Amino acid sequence: MKPNSVPAHPHAIAAREMRxxxxxxxxxxxxxxxxxxxxxxxxxREHTVLGPIFNARIDDWPSHLxxxxxFWQSILLSAGSFRGNPMMKHLAIPDIGESEFQTWLxxxxxxxxxxxxxxxxxxxxxxxxxxxxxxxxxxxAIHRDHDAExxxxxxxxxxxxANA
Ligand code: HEM
Numbered sequence: 001m002k003p004n005s006v007p008a009h010p011h012a013i014a015a016r017e018m019r020x021x022x023x024x025x026x027x028x029x030x031x032x033x034x035x036x037x038x039x040x041x042x043x044x045r046e047h048t049v050l051g052p053i054f055n056a057r058i059d060d061w062p063s064h065l066x067x068x069x070x071f072w073q074s075i076l077l078s079a080g081s082f083r084g085n086p087m088m089k090h091l092a093i094p095d096i097g098e099s100e101f102q103t104w105l106x107x108x109x110x111x112x113x114x115x116x117x118x119x120x121x122x123x124x125x126x127x128x129x130x131x132x133x134x135x136x137x138x139x140x141a142i143h144r145d146h147d148a149e150x151x152x153x154x155x156x157x158x159x160x161x162a163n164a
Contacts, residue, residue: 007013011116016078017078019077019078020036020043020078023076023077023124024077025120026117026118026120026121026124026164027116027118027121028030028076028077028079028121028124028125029077029116030069030073032116032117032121033072033076033077034069034118035115036072036112036115036116036125037065037069037072037112038065038067039111039115040107040108040111040151041054041061041064041065041068041119043107043108043110043111044104045061047103047107049100049103050100050107052105053093053095053096053100067082067084070082070083071086072125074138075128075132076124076125076128077101086132087135087136087139090136090139090140091139091140091143091144094144095151096140097137097140098137098150098154098155098156101133101136101137101156102155102156103156103158104147105129105132105133105156105159106131106157108126108129109122109126109129109157109159109160112125112126112145112159112162113160113162116162118162119161119162120157122161122162123159123161123162125158126158126159127158129156129159130156130158132157133156134154136149137150137154137156141154148149
């Protein structure tokens with residue numbers, strides 16, 4: 001336990017273990033997450049729109065990929081290993097808005113459809129990605145662009161179900 005932190009409530013521990021169990025039942029484990037991160041960011045780097053945005057900001061790709069592994073392990077397996085501030089990082093990127101988030105999500109969904117081990121994994125991970133994208137874009141609309149209209153009317157694609 002970290003110094004000064006309160007022990008997790010047994011119900012919180014049980015809920016975390018249940019989420020992790022359910023994810024693993026769908027074939028979501030550390031090895032799959034590593035493959036997902038590798039494949040997605042390989043596609044990102046090649047992408048006409050997204051590639052230049054990332055390549056202009058990331059010079060240490062292995063360390064970004066390690067960070068993204070910790071992020072997705074924490075989201076999907078409750079690993080608790082991610083330390084960062086995604087909202088601040090994305091607020092600092094001037095070139096991104098609704099259209100780039102739509103593009104990001106469609107490419108992410110494509111990668112999921114290509115490699116996800118089960119239809120449940122496509123739905124779970126695609127759904128999480130969309131919620132996070134929506135929250136980042138809402139932050140950008142409100143705090144960076146002062147555009148409450150965009151925050152209300154943004155349209156981000158949903159993941160399509162995979163064939164069982
Ligand atoms: C237009 C879409 C996006 C672009 C262009 C983009 C670009 C970037 C870049 C350049 C970084 C590195 C920033 C830095 O280290 O200074 C970054 C970090 C990150 N991105 Fe994105 N991103 C996008 C969408 C997303 C989405 C939808 C998610 C989650 C589902 C996400 C999750 C993250 C995380 C977790 C980090 C690490 C943050 C940290 O270390 O605090 N990104 N992104």
